[in-house]
Amino acid sequence: MNPLNHVAIIMDGNGRWGIKHHNSRNKGHKAGLKTVETVIKISIEKKIPFLTLFAFSTENWKRPKTEVNALFNLLENFLKKKIEVFKKNKIKLIIIGEKKFPKKLNKLLKDSEKKTKNNSKLQINLALNYGSKKEIVNAIKLLNKKKLNINEKNISNNLYTKNIPDPDLLIRTGDTNRLSNFLLWQISYSEIFFSKKLWPDFKAEDFIKILNKYKFIKRNFGKIL
Numbered sequence: 001m002n003p004l005n006h007v008a009i010i011m012d013g014n015g016r017w018g019i020k021h022h023n024s025r026n027k028g029h030k031a032g033l034k035t036v037e038t039v040i041k042i043s044i045e046k047k048i049p050f051l052t053l054f055a056f057s058t059e060n061w062k063r064p065k066t067e068v069n070a071l072f073n074l075l076e077n078f079l080k081k082k083i084e085v086f087k088k089n090k091i092k093l094i095i096i097g098e099k100k101f102p103k104k105l106n107k108l109l110k111d112s113e114k115k116t117k118n119n120s121k122l123q124i125n126l127a128l129n130y131g132s133k134k135e136i137v138n139a140i141k142l143l144n145k146k147k148l149n150i151n152e153k154n155i156s157n158n159l160y161t162k163n164i165p166d167p168d169l170l171i172r173t174g175d176t177n178r179l180s181n182f183l184l185w186q187i188s189y190s191e192i193f194f195s196k197k198l199w200p201d202f203k204a205e206d207f208i209k210i211l212n213k214y215k216f217i218k219r220n221f222g223k224i225l
Contacts, residue, residue: 001215006050007043008167008190010182011036012174013198015067020198026070031200033078038204043122044089046211050123050164052096054182058131072105075128079112086112090121096160097130125164132184135160161186169214171207173199191217 011032018028036053043051056071086093093116095109109128139158140150148154156162166186172179175196179187193210195202 002168002217002219004046004048004168004211004214006052006165006167006169007048007211008052008054008170008183008187009039010054010170010172010174010180011199012172012176012180014200016174017198017200025067026074028198028200029071029074033074035199035202036078039207040091040122040124042204042207042211044091048122050125050167052125052127052161052164052167052183054127054130054180056097056128056130057181058098058129058134059181061129072102076105076108079108083112083115086116086124087119090119092116092119092123094123094125094164095128096125097128098134100129123164125161127182130160130182132181136185155185159185166190169193169210171195171210173197173202189219191219 014028014032015025016028017031018025021031022028039053040051055075060071061068083093085091093112095113099106099109101109136155136159139155142158143150143154161183166188167183167190170179170183170187170190170192171194172192173195175194175198177194183190191214193213195206195210197206
């Protein structure tokens with residue numbers, strides 16, 4: 001069976017779910033938080049060390065300001081309510097992306113990272129204001145600044161994910177089969193599963209089914225076995 005150290009998820013479909021059920025995209029984002037809690041719980045049960053969640057992309061700033069503000073409010077409330085739970089369950093929170101948010105949210109994100117930095121049962125990498133192309137460009141700029149050679153190892157060591165193993169498995173919900181500028185460097189050998197379900201409809205059994213399928217995939221990494 002394949003070892004599973006890192007699962008990455010593109011949590012797509014919240015807005016469409018909200019429109020469909022409540023005529024409100026914001027209610028869809030709120031409903032999606034329940035799925036986040038479910039996935040975190042199962043990741044702990046399955047002893048998966050790393051979980052990366054794509055929460056807000058560099059392109060998401062193009063959305064209506066009211067929706068962006070609602071997303072930030074949801075995130076603030078979620079962290080305020082759950083950070084003690086994270087500490088209790090030994091969950092470490094890391095933010096990947098550029099921390100260019102309102103001052104209040106920036107402080108909360110930094111405080112959350114600080115409060116959980118010594119936890120080791122599960123590391124949640126929350127991708128906020130994240131774009132993979134910008135991440136790679138920034139890494140190359142850092143190499144030039146440090147006067148280091150541009151090679152795979154040095155690029156990997158200067159990404160936001162420099163101390164995080166590459167994902168073994170990438171899941172995208174929402175019936176959309178694309179990567180949307182997410183971890184393009186890191187998922188070069190990840191197994192990819194696309195789910196037709198919108199994120200709030202993605203249940204525990206859906207997640208577990210994918211995890212079980214992953215275990216028995218033949219992974220050659222370019223070799224002939």
